Amino acid sequence: MRTRAFTAALAAAMLLVLGSGGPVTAQSIFGVNFLGEHQFPGSGRYRALGFSSYAVVDTANAVAANPAALADLGRVTFSLVEITSVANIRSGDIGAYENRFQLPFVMIGVPLRQGLVFSLGYQTSFSGKGDFTYEVPIEGGPKAYEDYRHRSGLFSVPFTLAWRPVPWARVAGVYNLERGSITDIYRVYFIGEYYANMESKRVRGFSGDSWSGSFLVSPHPRFSAAFGCNSGVDYGGDETFTYTRADLDSLAPWRFEIPFSWEAGAAFGINDNWWLSAHYWRRGAPEPRGFEQLSGSISDEELIAFGIEKRFAGTGIFFLRLPMRLGFYENTWHFQYPAGRPVKSRFVTFGTGFAMPGGPGEVDLSFEFGQIGSHSGNGVDERVFRLAIGLSASESWSRRKPAQ
Numbered sequence: 001m002r003t004r005a006f007t008a009a010l011a012a013a014m015l016l017v018l019g020s021g022g023p024v025t026a027q028s029i030f031g032v033n034f035l036g037e038h039q040f041p042g043s044g045r046y047r048a049l050g051f052s053s054y055a056v057v058d059t060a061n062a063v064a065a066n067p068a069a070l071a072d073l074g075r076v077t078f079s080l081v082e083i084t085s086v087a088n089i090r091s092g093d094i095g096a097y098e099n100r101f102q103l104p105f106v107m108i109g110v111p112l113r114q115g116l117v118f119s120l121g122y123q124t125s126f127s128g129k130g131d132f133t134y135e136v137p138i139e140g141g142p143k144a145y146e147d148y149r150h151r152s153g154l155f156s157v158p159f160t161l162a163w164r165p166v167p168w169a170r171v172a173g174v175y176n177l178e179r180g181s182i183t184d185i186y187r188v189y190f191i192g193e194y195y196a197n198m199e200s201k202r203v204r205g206f207s208g209d210s211w212s213g214s215f216l217v218s219p220h221p222r223f224s225a226a227f228g229c230n231s232g233v234d235y236g237g238d239e240t241f242t243y244t245r246a247d248l249d250s251l252a253p254w255r256f257e258i259p260f261s262w263e264a265g266a267a268f269g270i271n272d273n274w275w276l277s278a279h280y281w282r283r284g285a286p287e288p289r290g291f292e293q294l295s296g297s298i299s300d301e302e303l304i305a306f307g308i309e310k311r312f313a314g315t316g317i318f319f320l321r322l323p324m325r326l327g328f329y330e331n332t333w334h335f336q337y338p339a340g341r342p343v344k345s346r347f348v349t350f351g352t353g354f355a356m357p358g359g360p361g362e363v364d365l366s367f368e369f370g371q372i373g374s375h376s377g378n379g380v381d382e383r384v385f386r387l388a389i390g391l392s393a394s395e396s397w398s399r400r401k402p403a404q
Helices: 002-019 044-048 067-072
Strands: 076-091 092-115 115-136 144-167 169-191 198-220 225-229 233-243 249-259 259-271 274-283 300-308 322-336 342-355 361-374 379-394
Touching: 044 076, 044 322, 044 342, 044 361, 044 379, 067 115, 067 169, 067 198, 067 225, 115 379, 169 233, 198 249, 249 259, 342 379
Parallel strands: none
Antiparallel strands: 076 092, 076 379, 092 115, 115 144, 144 169, 169 198, 198 225, 198 233, 225 259, 233 249, 259 274, 274 300, 300 322, 322 342, 342 361, 361 379
């Protein structure tokens, strides 16, 4: 029964991933000219706690906030997190609605022996999307429109090895394969039969690799602390320009850098059921190489997060036994709009979870309500609602006898 539940969950998740048309994500209007909004990875539980559970030890999801937590996995575990977002964008009297689906975070963890776990995953680090069309004034000429399309994405495949050398300490190393692209398309089309439309397209494809490490210690059953760092990434690739006239096409090298980052967190149990958690993440400002128009508009990025959780209760009716999770986070972006004005995301989060029927595993739900930017500071804001569904399914790594 447990094998069937694990197999069914894995098959359904892979169909969801393979059936997705492309890496489309909830993308802020502020990030159109940069790679996009930072996508913090993690389980549905992690999101429900406002991204504060970096130091939480007993997570059931393989898509963990801290890779060192994977060392506690005792079974082969597959995890998936799918995120849906709805936003209301406002600038003065002008508004627009947007809804998007993010390509899922996926990871599988395999215990090599007790306290030593290998995992392989896929996650979105950044993703951007922007579509704009506006009229171009031409005095005495035809009516013309300029159409702009932006697509950008950065995706990572992490290879993780997590180790628990002693019961109170865990450590992990991660090697990330990084791949990404940025596409900008400009079209000018005329309302009139005697004018030819024009198009220019710039595609920048890049790749790189990086390393990260994390530590997680629990010197007391109701206290844990964690620290992690991520190396910078120097991307290399090609930049291709194509135009309406093919003889103008060109190819040039492309480079882009993301700096070093670090993070730290703590979790404290008030008692066996109630826990508090906190997390801080920071990364220095990247150079606007390839984004010269953003010179003077890029700063350090940081995340500050807090959460409180009532864990599973062993007695009482079903709904009272369910965990309750509440969190808050503030993310200050790299991108400033206008120059010198920081863009901040502030979100309140909550959620719950329950055991997966038919076998070891868990289903987690998280809800996020918040705002990106502000009218007073940035001249535009986005009011956003996000729903995340996390699934983990586990099965023993052993050879089974065929059914008689």
